[in-house]
Amino acid sequence: MTIAADLYTLQEIDSAIEAARASLATVEEQLGESEELIAGRQAVEEARDALEGVSRQQRDQEWKVDDLRSRLSDVEGKLYGGSVRNPKELASVQDEANILKGQLRRREDELLDIMVRVEERQAALREAEESLAEVEGRWRQEQKELASEKERLEGELAGLEERRGRQSSLVEAKVLALYDNLWQRRQGKAVVKVERGMCGGCRISLPMTVLQKARSGLDVVQCVSCERILYVS
Numbered sequence: 001m002t003i004a005a006d007l008y009t010l011q012e013i014d015s016a017i018e019a020a021r022a023s024l025a026t027v028e029e030q031l032g033e034s035e036e037l038i039a040g041r042q043a044v045e046e047a048r049d050a051l052e053g054v055s056r057q058q059r060d061q062e063w064k065v066d067d068l069r070s071r072l073s074d075v076e077g078k079l080y081g082g083s084v085r086n087p088k089e090l091a092s093v094q095d096e097a098n099i100l101k102g103q104l105r106r107r108e109d110e111l112l113d114i115m116v117r118v119e120e121r122q123a124a125l126r127e128a129e130e131s132l133a134e135v136e137g138r139w140r141q142e143q144k145e146l147a148s149e150k151e152r153l154e155g156e157l158a159g160l161e162e163r164r165g166r167q168s169s170l171v172e173a174k175v176l177a178l179y180d181n182l183w184q185r186r187q188g189k190a191v192v193k194v195e196r197g198m199c200g201g202c203r204i205s206l207p208m209t210v211l212q213k214a215r216s217g218l219d220v221v222q223c224v225s226c227e228r229i230l231y232v233s
């Protein structure tokens with residue numbers, strides 16, 4: 001193998017390492033609770049609070065209805081029990097009974113409205129819980145897949161780094177430094193193939209002397225224009 005061929009292989013490993021690292025970063029970003037999951041939990045929480053609010057109203061209203069019923073029953077006891085005989089007094093008890101009946105009807109109507117709202121809130125809560133269960137199920141499956149993908153990428157990366165260690169040990173330190181420098185400056189394209197006498201990086205036609213030196217593969221030959229290391233395969 002020529003120096004350029006060794007460097008070209010090294011570059012392929014480095015590209016694979018870069019790609020695996022980028023994939024790993026993407027996977028790691030997706031691990032953890034999703035916005036959809038957090039929003040779903042929030043929706044259930046809100047639906048539960050809303051239901052609790054109307055349920056409390058229902059209990060209050062039921063208490064008021066019960067209170068009016070027992071007051072009315074007392075008044076009616078007086079009215080029909082025979083204890084009150086005085087017509088004027090009877091008329092006033094009758095008035096009181098009528099007032100209480102009116103109040104009771106109003107309270108009972110209000111209670112019915114509240115009960116409808118409770119049912120609506122119960123349905124909304126069920127819906128939010130079902131939706132959350134679905135989101136959670138999907139999210140769990142995704143997390144499982146992401147975790148195994150993460151493990152796979154970490155294994156791949158470890159293998160690549162080991163290969164990189166072996167491959168870079170074939171290259172002289174001075175040449176390796178030149179390669180690393182070009183890798184940085186030329187965005188991961190430090191070594192390029194020569195195609196039909198042209199530099200595969202900047203497409204310039206290379207002088208015959210440069211081509212001949214590159215073909216021999218004995219030394220590192222750089223493009224006269226873009227300075228990339230030339231590789232004749």
Ligand SMILES: [Zn+2]
Binds near residue numbers: 202225
């Ligand atoms: Zn070039």
